[in-house]
Amino acid sequence: MSHFNKMVSEQLETMEKLLFMQSEIERCQELELELAELQEEAKLESVKEQIIMMKKELHEIQRAFEEQTDEVIRSYQEMKLFA
Template structure:
């Protein structure tokens, strides 16, 4: 009877060890997952900032083109006005 009791206690202790190990592994994995999600968000933020920078450059280039077109338009308008 005592042997059976000891065997059951040993089994239960093994089970408890496995349970504690799995719980700690799950906690560790959840921490790693949180860090990965944070890094992913940071990477996404960097990508968005890069895209904003690219669009700002493109906007500046378009503004320069628009300004030169406006100057040319005004020049042509004044030329045609003088000719008429």
Template structure:
């Protein structure tokens, strides 16, 4: 019976280690998942900043294009007025 009790005690100690490691593994996997989410959020912030900069640049280029279009139209009108006189 002493052998049986010793084996059961060893098995219980092993079970405690197993449960502890299983709990720790799940905790670490949860932390890993949260860190991956944070990493993705960091990437998202970077992409959002890039998008805002590109939108600003696009708006500036659109304004320049509109101004150039007005200049082309005015130049065309002046050329036609001068030619028709």
């Protein structure tokens, strides 16, 4: 597998992680609203902390995805130069 194809494959894996994390955050935010309505303060705090941690992880995944995108673009440009 060429270097370019490998990078694109890795980027797709990162995209899957990013989408999964976004859906998990949305799920937890829905749970957060339900717990707030039920006034389950202890559980609510736990969910809020989990959301904060997942948002940090999501930010790291987004940063990695952006770096991979830059790498893929550079690799593609280099391929075009040497083709």
